[in-house]
Amino acid sequence: MIDMINIGMDIGLLGVLLACALLILRSGSLLAIILLSAAYSLSICALFVILDAVDVAFTEAAVGAGISTVLMLAVIRRQDESLHAPRWPSAISVVTGLGLGLLLIVGTLDMSMYGNPLAPVHLHLAPRFIGQSGAETGIPNVVTSVLASYRGYDTLGEVVVIFAAGLSVLLLLPSANTETGEEHEDRQRRAWIADNPILKAALLRVIPLVLLFALYVQFHGDYGPGGGFQAGVIFGAGVITFGLLCGLGKLLAILSERWVSIGMAAGVLLYAGTGVAAMWRGGNFLDYSTLAETPTAGQHTGILLIELGVGITVAFTMISLFICFSRGRD
Amino acid sequence: MIDLLGGTLLILGSAVVLVGGFGLLRLPDCFSRLHAAGVIDTLGAWLVLLGLLVLSTSIIVAFKVLLLIILFYFLSPVNSHGLSRTALKSGLRPFTDKPS
Amino acid sequence: MDADLSHWIPGLFNYWVAVTLFVLGLVIVIDSHNMIKKLIGLNLFQSAVFLLFITMGKVSGGHPPILDPSIEIYSNPLPHVLILTAIVVGVATTALGLALVVRIRRVYGTVDENKIQHNPDVEPEIIP
Numbered sequence: 001m002i003d004m005i006n007i008g009m010d011i012g013l014l015g016v017l018l019a020c021a022l023l024i025l026r027s028g029s030l031l032a033i034i035l036l037s038a039a040y041s042l043s044i045c046a047l048f049v050i051l052d053a054v055d056v057a058f059t060e061a062a063v064g065a066g067i068s069t070v071l072m073l074a075v076i077r078r079q080d081e082s083l084h085a086p087r088w089p090s091a092i093s094v095v096t097g098l099g100l101g102l103l104l105i106v107g108t109l110d111m112s113m114y115g116n117p118l119a120p121v122h123l124h125l126a127p128r129f130i131g132q133s134g135a136e137t138g139i140p141n142v143v144t145s146v147l148a149s150y151r152g153y154d155t156l157g158e159v160v161v162i163f164a165a166g167l168s169v170l171l172l173l174p175s176a177n178t179e180t181g182e183e184h185e186d187r188q189r190r191a192w193i194a195d196n197p198i199l200k201a202a203l204l205r206v207i208p209l210v211l212l213f214a215l216y217v218q219f220h221g222d223y224g225p226g227g228g229f230q231a232g233v234i235f236g237a238g239v240i241t242f243g244l245l246c247g248l249g250k251l252l253a254i255l256s257e258r259w260v261s262i263g264m265a266a267g268v269l270l271y272a273g274t275g276v277a278a279m280w281r282g283g284n285f286l287d288y289s290t291l292a293e294t295p296t297a298g299q300h301t302g303i304l305l306i307e308l309g310v311g312i313t314v315a316f317t318m319i320s321l322f323i324c325f326s327r328g329r330d
Numbered sequence: 331m332i333d334l335l336g337g338t339l340l341i342l343g344s345a346v347v348l349v350g351g352f353g354l355l356r357l358p359d360c361f362s363r364l365h366a367a368g369v370i371d372t373l374g375a376w377l378v379l380l381g382l383l384v385l386s387t388s389i390i391v392a393f394k395v396l397l398l399i400i401l402f403y404f405l406s407p408v409n410s411h412g413l414s415r416t417a418l419k420s421g422l423r424p425f426t427d428k429p430s
Numbered sequence: 431m432d433a434d435l436s437h438w439i440p441g442l443f444n445y446w447v448a449v450t451l452f453v454l455g456l457v458i459v460i461d462s463h464n465m466i467k468k469l470i471g472l473n474l475f476q477s478a479v480f481l482l483f484i485t486m487g488k489v490s491g492g493h494p495p496i497l498d499p500s501i502e503i504y505s506n507p508l509p510h511v512l513i514l515t516a517i518v519v520g521v522a523t524t525a526l527g528l529a530l531v532v533r534i535r536r537v538y539g540t541v542d543e544n545k546i547q548h549n550p551d552v553e554p555e556i557i558p
Contacts, residue, residue, distance in 0.1 A: 003490060003491065010443075010444065011443065014443070014444065017447065017451060018447060018450060018451070018454075021450075021451055021454040021474055024454075024467075024471075024474065025457060025461075030464065033467055033470055034470070037474070040474070040477070041477075044480070048484055051485060051487070051505070052487070052489075052494045052495070052504075052505035053487065053505070056480070056510050056513050056514050059517045060517055063517050063518060063520075063521045064477075064517070067521055068473070068521050071521075071524070072466065072470075075466065075528050075531065076466060089457050089461050090461055093456070093457045093460040096460065097453040097456055097457045097460075098453075100452075100453060100456065101450065101452070104449040105446060105449055108442050109442070111442065111445060112486075113442065114441050114443070114485065115488050115490030115491075115492075116441075116489075117492075121486050121487070121506060121508075121509075122489060122506050125508055126507065126508055129507060130495065130504050133497075134497045140497040141497075142495040142497060143496075143507045143511055146511045147511045147514065147515070151511060155515060158515040158518070158519050161522065161523075162518060162519060165519075165522035165525060165526045168526050169529040172526075172529040172533055173529050173533070224496060225496070227514075229515065229517075229518045321525045324529065325525075325532070
């Protein structure tokens with residue numbers, strides 16, 4: 001019964017996804033396309049919950065529907081360039097698309113059925129992680145323990161990629177091109193969000209709750225869905241909301257660009273530093289077992305520290321991206 | 331008994347959401363559509379969340395759902411207000427029977 | 431391989447939708463001349479891969495992989511770990527693409543590829 005309901009919801013949500021994708025293909029307004037892709041993100045996030053990927057759904061909700069929509073809107077804010085969408089896709093895209101699609105569908109015929117517990121993908125590493133990670137790391141959330149401990153090297157790499165992307169955006173959109181104070185004041189006056197007292201009053205009271213929630217997600221990520229990536233994105237979203245409401249000037253007066261850059265680097269350093277500390281105490285790089293008296297306690301400490309590093313880097317990178325995109329004159 | 335109450339609330343909430351969805355599609359202009367969206371955001375969401383509150387098994391889940399209800403109570407009217415005010419300022423006029 | 435086609439329809443439906451989304455993303459990337467729309471097409475492309483991975487991780491009757499003594503079947507946590515980090519890396523790289531778009535618009539005054547490539551009147555005006 002529950003399975004039937006799940007499959008029904010699965011098919012319905014997949015239909016919504018397809019509809020959003022088709023509308024994006026046909027739409028001629030960038031604003032509509034960006035909002036459709038936000039709707040797409042929300043539906044795929046509900047789908048991830050049905051497919052038991054609660055951590056992924058959490059991340060997608062914060063990233064897809066939140067941050068990336070704000071970034072895209074910040075880029076198009078000046079002019080909504082209408083684009084003449086072609087009525088029908090061009091011949092080359094139809095041929096490429098159909099060819100690739102057919103090949104991939106032939107490929108799926110060899111894959112295991114939806115939800116098959118005997119699929120090869122479930123037989124090797126997963127039972128080991130599900131069976132033993134609880135005893136080895138003392139953390140119930142298997143996603144967190146795999147992400148932070150067993151695959152710690154990978155996650156370090158991902159955090160460095162995020163840091164590098166943030167750094168590249170800083171280099172591409174340097175502060176030399178920012179508008180003067182007057183230009184900024186002028187745009188603030190024209191921005192409708194800024195002169196709406198009700199919106200401001202209500203949202204300014206919610207922002208502390210958002211930041212508190214981010215800290216909860218950060219430190220409760222061991223026991224429930226959550227962790228550094230989600231917490232960082234939520235924290236960044238809270239600060240970005242403040243920037244949208246009160247203007248970039250006020251945000252930069254509280255949190256200067258210098259501190260944002262330092263924060264971006266500090267998270268990566270905390271992560272790598274935890275690895276080096278493990279080496280210092282006689283273990284391998286990122287082998288947290290040596291960090292405390294017992295291996296389990298050590299793993300727990302190490303995972304907390306590196307998740308904090310991930311959270312700091314992600315949060316400050318998101319803030320830095322927002323600052324870069326919303327200040328430039330076009 | 332509790333199951334029955336929770337289930338009724340969930341079904342009522344879903345019905346309200348469905349009605350709001352029809353309204354969103356059928357109503358003529360931005361402002362009346364915002365009214366339909368407001369119905370989904372307030373009554374529909376509250377009924378569904380109340381149903382979940384009744385059905386929740388642990389105190390921590392109940393507390394989280396309660397927080398969500400409080401947040402919805404304050405934020406969805408603000409949300410509708412912000413949208414309609416922006417629509418008005420960007421030049422949309424409410425749809426009326428009288429020719430303007 | 432099972433020859434009975436009716437058996438495949440519920441079993442492989444998610445994969446087929448992922449393939450369709452993949453193809454739609456590709457068509458958007460090829461067909462649209464606006465670079466921001468192209469980036470959104472790439473995002474679509476990317477999320478189709480996410481959907482494929484997460485579908486592979488699902489186990490029938492499974493629960494989210496958060497250990498609890500009362501639960502016996504869990505879905506596979508490994509795809510979740512991969513996709514979770516990929517989503518955040520995805521937004522960072524999308525932001526990098528958007529930054530490039532902003533720079534292109536500063537130089538050429540447009541984000542339309544056709545206008546940039548085929549219009550000799552548009553003189554690149556270099557702003558440091």
